[in-house]
Amino acid sequence: MTQLVTQTVPVLDPNDTRPLLQIRDLEVGFKTQYGVVPAVRGVSLTLYAGQTLAIVGESGSGKTTTAQAVINLLAGTGQVTAGQILFEGRDLTALTPKEMENVRGSQIGYVPQDPMSNLNPVWNIGFQVEEAIKANSDLRGKDLRARTIEVLKEAGLSDAQDRLKQFPHQFSGGMRQRVLIGIGLSSRPKLLIADEPTSALDVTVQRQILDHLGTLTRDYGTSVLFITHDLGLAAERAEQLVVMYKGKIVESGPSKEILANPQHPYTQRLVAAAPSLASKRIQAKKHDEAAEIYSAGGTDTALIDRAAIREEQAPTRDLITVEGVSKLYRIRTKGLKYTELLAVNDVSFGIKKGTTSAIVGESGSGKSTVAKLILQLETLTSGRIEFDGRDVAGLTGKELLKFRRRVQPVFQDPYGSLDPQYNVGNTIAEPLLAHKIGTSRERQARVLELLDQVSLPAATQFRYPSELSGGQRQRIAIARALALKPDVLVLDEAVSALDVLVQGQILNLLTELQTELELTYLFITHDLAVVRLVADNVCVMQKGRIVEAASTDDVFDNPQQAYTQELLAAIPGGDFEFGGK
Amino acid sequence: MLWYTGKRLLQMIPVFFGATFLIYFMVFSLPGDPIAALYGDRPVSPGVIAQIRAEYNLDKPLIEQYLLYIGGFFQGDLGTTFSGRAVSDVMASAFPITARLAMLALFFEAVAGILVGLVAGLRKGKLFDASALVVSLLLISVPTFVIGFVLQYVFGVQLGLFRTTVSGSAPLDELIMPALVLASVSFAYIVRLTRASVSDNLGADFVRTATAKGLSRPRVVTVHVLRNSLVPVVTFLGVDIGSLMVGAIVTEGIFNINGVGGTVYDAIQLGEGPTVVSFIAVMVVIFVVANLFVDLLYAALDPRIRYAK
Structure with missing residues (x-):
């Protein structure tokens, strides 16, 4: 199989061997009424200038928390409980809020995950880009406006000039993500944190945007800390890979090595589960269970x-x-x-x-x-x-x-x-009730049967959606759909x-x-x-x-x-x- | 935008006619004969009663009475009170006073309410937030007249900081204390609304992005949190203009202000149909216009509404 490598080529300064970002034994916890719940447990990683490093893991693995800790944007009650984050030798965890403001935007850029919710709906696009530039430079008036248009054009909005006065809801998801990338790179930061920048987009748009991001960061020599749950994407876009699982790094190294030869059982599962086109059916092993697709990898x-x-x-x-x-x-x-x-x-x-x-x-x-x-x-x-x-x-x-x-x-x-106000049992029984099927007891029995069919324990019927994971909720949605046979x-x-x-x-x-x-x-x-x-x-x-x-x-x-x-x-x-x- | 405003203006027409007719109908179905009540225990000749009835159109069917009234309303003739004074005169003296009181109260509750709510929302769970919640709960649960009498007694009688009653022309400085009393309950609601809205928006993704841009905290709060938090507050303020006008009855009573509240109350007691209906018709118009204003303000605050179909 031929490899089409479109990843960024690092522009390394041979004299500069100091790491740009070095995270040492980082621990992050979230305060709850039951005490501090650890989300990141002893993470260490090193990123050199011009390099792209991807953190891969499923949701809840602590990858986003790690990235947010770097620029101190932890959600809610999250806080760094131990460890150091050295950026050009300076410990970011020891900075005052004011000092941190000076690092954000100008030194470290940030491209968030969901383009739909990350632009303020009540301000126009021009304003939102402009204020980012204004906060990190001395440009004002006409120069500021010119730079705003330039930034948006660089990010791939060719008609930026005419669209400055438009609002986020008039932009498509892909265009909003371009705006966010423009904002993230507007001050030419040394490091860009891209947190699942394209997960919400179509594959074709994703490709365009990542290609563009790759070109920009290569041209500016920006290092990228790339957060994703998509192993294929990580391998394609980053030369270094860090795999996180339950707040810990389970494996790290060059992307291609990890993909070709994953050592840790979790990485192996992740690699096996990646629904990539490369996982051709020919490679798959035969199984007894006719319907088992994923358990040991590949299609059957x-x-x-x-x-x-x-x-x-x-x-x-x-x-x-x-x-x-x-x-x-x-x-x-x-x-x-x-x-x-x-x-x-x-x-x-x-x-x-x-x-x-x-x-x-x-x-x-x-x-x-x-x-x-x-x-x-x-x-x-x-x-x-x-x-x-x-x-x-x-x-x-x-x-x-x-x-x-x-x-x-x-x-x-x-x-x-x-x-959210309905417990699981009621949710699944609702279609039965709506179609007036069975007595209360029969419906109850059907709910249990359905829960069993979607492999959830019977006790789930008394729980509420907010207490369940995304996968469990989707099982319930399927159970509800199956209720009427x-x-x-x-x-x-x-x-x-x-x-x-x-x-x-x-x-x-x-x-x-x-x-x-x-x-x-x-x-x-x-x-x-x-x-x-x-x-x-x-x-x-x-x-x-x-x-x-x-x-x-x-x-x-x-x-x-x-x-x-x-x-x-x-x-x-x-x-x-x-x-x- | 023009289309939007036009549509809202058109909607006002049925609201106006519906509301005035309903009030007219209710006032005239009140038990008791207003004319007989007018003369108390004195004997009146049936001829005089018939004459008065004819003068006030009380002898005609309800619909005709209403149409005659509305006809006059649009010609500026609002009828006369039983004491012979033109209703328009009564209005001209009462409305400015109540309007001044209500606007002052609106100003207090909006400025103080949003400010306290914003700080409480930013410091959720801290001492300031907890105190704001307790105070607002107190203001909501204690009836306005209790608050009114307590403030009147403490600041007016004991400390002598202001006149306990307001003079006839009701100058602005004398209205400060009554306005504070009138604003108290709404102030509490605005504190709670703003607080909830601010703490919601603080967790929004775009606020995090704004912080990541390198903006200072004050800028993030004013530009990205406050404006987004104001939409529900503005809705409340719009509805509140109406209730401030009506709610002024109690406050006006405590501080002896000759405003709309007292006048309407007296008119209802006397069964003076034209007076009650005219006052309330004007209030309906104020209410509807205030709501239109709120809707336009919405559009100014949130472009998604501005460009919606």
């Missing part, structure tokens, strides 16, 4: 066998037929004027019973709208959707309820789609918000349930790596149209359309050889 040939059998057995008639479906939105622009947006344009496909189909595309491609149309949450503009041989458009009353019982959704955000699950980015390991578990669970309950899945996702693992058929959508539709293998091994090829190429770490299998 057993899974493929199963798919093959399923294909043979599959009924010729489609369970869901989508025919020439279009959806037109009218968007009010100004006053009484409207513009029209064709979100879905003449889309046709079919889904056979017991199979998994995936619709992939970037945000704005119309994939979620298709899901809403099938779920009857939006009305069709034109076309026809048939479910089990019946036209579902315009179903009302009882008929619609019946349809809803058979087609259930699972949504992306496991934090937002569960009612549906035929079809529409999974709208159902695993996108989860860590790789948890993602693996949920995909495992879904595959098991599919065999057990003969479910049909429609996956809506932007993540091609996930598609490869679970889908039988793939539709690739772009700008409201299906540009390519074929079996998963065909799409991945022999993509016909340029757009599909582009999507495949944009997957981070797609060309790396992953070891530890």
Whole structure:
């Protein structure tokens, strides 16, 4: 396998061998009413000028806390309890708040994770960039304005001049992230901390932005401390890798070495779980459990066998037929004027019973709208959707309820789609109650059965969403969807918000349930790596149209359309050889 | 923006007619005969009563009475009180006093409330925050008239710092103490609202980003925390303009101020329909205009509202 290396080349000053950033035995704790809970436990790492170092780990591993400790931006009650953070030889933990202000921005830049929440919604973009420059330089008036435009142009906003007066909500996620990168680099800091700078973005946008960030930091000789949960991304973008687990560093060294030959069991699991394109099916070992995808790494040939059998057995008639479906939105622009947006344009496909189909595309491609149309949450503009041989458009009353019982959704955000005031048992029982199924006792029994199906202990029914992890919540969302014994699950980015390991578990669970309950899945996702693992058929959508539709293998091994090829190429770490299998 | 304002202005029309009709209907369905009450125990000839009834349109059906009243309202004729004084005269003397009192109270509660709330939100869990919470709870739970009488007694009678009653023309300096009393409850609510909003926003991602830019703490707080925290506070202030006008009844009573509250109270007692309805109609207009103003202020504070459909 050839390696396409696009990472930054370090511009090392041969005379300067002092590390830029040196963290020594750092410990960070969060004060709670039960005492101090440690989040970072004895972390040491060294970053030299011009280098890029990535900290990898799942959520809760302490990677973000470590990064935030460097510029003293710990959330809530967090504080450094021991250790040193030496920046150019100066201990940052000993600085006064005033001294720290002078380090932030000008010496150490910061690019945060979520572009949606990291710009103040009430100030325009120009103002927010300007104040960053103003805080760290003597530029004022016209010079300041000129520099603001320059910074935004460097960050890749070519029409910066016209957009200064616009507000964050008028920018797309990718553009906001460019603004944040611009702010982070505006004062040419020696060190840039990039905390999951692209996790919230589509793969293609992610690639553009990271390429751009790579170019900028290389040109300025900026060192980068890169925080990510994505191993492929880390390997592609950083020469040094630090793997964190439960607040400790379990492994560190050059990226490629770690990927090729992970030593620590946790790293091995992480490498194995990375749903990269490189984890080809050929490399996978065979397992007894047909549905096990992740437990020992890679996809299973057993899974493929199963798919093959399923294909043979599959009924010729489609369970869901989508025919020439279009959806037109009218968007009010100004006053009484409207513009029209064709979100879905003449889309046709079919889904056979017991199979998994995936619709992939970037945000704005119309994939979620298709899901809403099938779920009857939006009305069709034109076309026809048939479910089990019946036209579902315009179903009302009882008929619609019946349809809803058979087609259930699972949504992306496991934090937002569960009612925080409802305990788990009530949440799962709610659809049963809504459809007036069974007595109170029968519903109770069904809740326990469902919890068992999604591998959660029975006691979970008395707990509340806030007490559960993201993975557990998504299991509950699945249990709720299964409560009515549906035929079809529409999974709208159902695993996108989860860590790789948890993602693996949920995909495992879904595959098991599919065999057990003969479910049909429609996956809506932007993540091609996930598609490869679970889908039988793939539709690739772009700008409201299906540009390519074929079996998963065909799409991945022999993509016909340029757009599909582009999507495949944009997957981070797609060309790396992953070891530890 | 123009469209938004226009829409809000159009919405005022049904609100105005609905509210005035409802009040008119309620006042005229009050038990008791206002004319008979006017004369107390003295015997009155039925002819005189009929004449007075005709004069005040009381002999006509409700709808007709209302339409006649509204017709006059738009021509500037608000009718007369039973004592023969033009309602517009009564208004001209009462409204400025209450408006002055309410505006002064609004000023106190907004400035002090936001300031105390901001500091409490920034120092959540510390002594200042705890004291602010206790004081605000006290102000909310103790009735206004108790606070009024206590302040009047301590500062007016014992310490002699201000006149215990307000003179007829109600100059601004004499209104300070009544305004403080009137503002007390709303002040407490504003402290709590601001505090919650500030402590919410302090944890926002964009505040962390602002700090990471290298901005000073005061700038982060004023530019990125305060403005974002003001939206719920402004909503409250808008609604409060109305309740300050109405709530002034108690305060005006304590400090003997000849404002709207007392006048409306007396008019209700007498069953003086035109007076009650006219005063309340004006209050409805003030209320609706204040809410429109709040909505516009929203848009100024939050661009997402400005550009929404």
